[in-house]
Amino acid sequence: MGESRQELLNWLNNLLQLNITRVEQLGTGAALTQVFDSIYGDLPMHKVKFNVNTEYAYLNNFKVLQNVFTQRGIDRPLPVERLVKCKFQDNLEFLQWTKRYWDQFYPGGEYDAVGRRKGQGVATGGGPAPRAPSTAVKRGTTPTVGAATRTRTPLGGGVGAASNNAALQNEINMLKESVVGLERERDFYFSKLRDIELLVQQAIELEPTVQGDPDGLVAKIQNIMYSTEEGFEIPETGPEEETF
Template sequence: MGESRTELLGWLNELLQINYTKVEQCGTGGAYCQVIDSIFGDVPMSRVKMNAKHEYEFLVNYKVLQNVFKSHKIDKPVPVDKLVKCKMQDNLEFLQWIKRFWDQNNPGTHYDAVARRRGGSTETPATIAPLGRSGGNLTPGGAKPGRRTPLGGARSGSSAGVSPEIVQGLQAQLRELNGQTEGLEKERDFYFAKLRDIEILVQAQVETLEAAGADDHTLREIQKILYSTEEGFEVPEANAVPLDEEETF
């Protein structure tokens, strides 16, 4: 409990042969999975995405972690909904627990972290910097107030007041945001497809019971949940492109 963030990161980087610089990076879930693997040696590391960049990939890692906890009867809830947000405090608390668990259970033998993940990439994305930059009085577009400069590049001439570095930085952020949007759309469609499968199964069972003159309260309640909506909610189109992800829960 008394270990600082620096000490915890030092231990984590040495154990797993990675180069994390912030506790928040643990929110992807990959490091937690491999720490547990260093104890038991049976985590399916081929399914762990150490370089996960999107929340739906983080969820795959946490599903692996929860399955391992269950198989080894580890009575510790994993607050997935908090950890995936990559907030420092939530991940610091869980990393502290992981370190204590490792101290109590590690077998004391050499652990080849790189071999266990088969040399897979451990690059972990940093949090996206805010568009506004301090000290420059720049608008989100990178230009001085009162001027409008397209993201594609600055105006010709030095009067534009936008350095190539700022333009390149904003373009990189835009690409990252586009990638995150694509990931969120895939995640949405992934879960919508699962709910649609459940809906079909429930409806089929209800119709079967109705034909036999029977009913099932639980199935009716499930239907109510499936069909309930909130103001501003839009159902994804039925012909949305299905996911080609091979990972499933």
């Protein structure tokens, strides 16, 4: 079984030291292009723009990636027109293929993702990527004397509190975006299951005897659809609660 959406995003964020929360964000082309730079190490990353929000800029990013495909003889269509629309399914499928390609051709060793893109993009707040330089880790984890002094003064405390509030608000916004992406993904797969369920019902209506065959295809499909993990309990239906 392939990796889940979250596993793929975790891999991408660790590799590139980014903080991508939704698959749709890959439609900019920037992160996908840098994955191939981590493999070959010679892409013109100065031409790849991370902090952009126009389709024109996305297309320019994908031009860099298209040149890589052409020069390296990569036998895989690059569906740029679909990817730049930032749709979940198109970008998920391409990310899955990209990960398989990376697993096959990644040469190993350290990769300075932030340095290669000249500091563009948003660095993750968690631990360093397995291949990030150790100096970056030390800079991010070693407290300074000045920071400790500020926490003991009213003025520094105010600055520190404002900084913490901004960081917390940023984290809240990221979590909200993640929830939106998860809900969209849930709805997508639910609609697929519903379509399958309708097809099964139609098959039973056309040929009622198929339901009585425990070894038949219809019965096997139903077993997969309605089975649950051990210990799972369907929650009781109750009044809706307010969500924030």
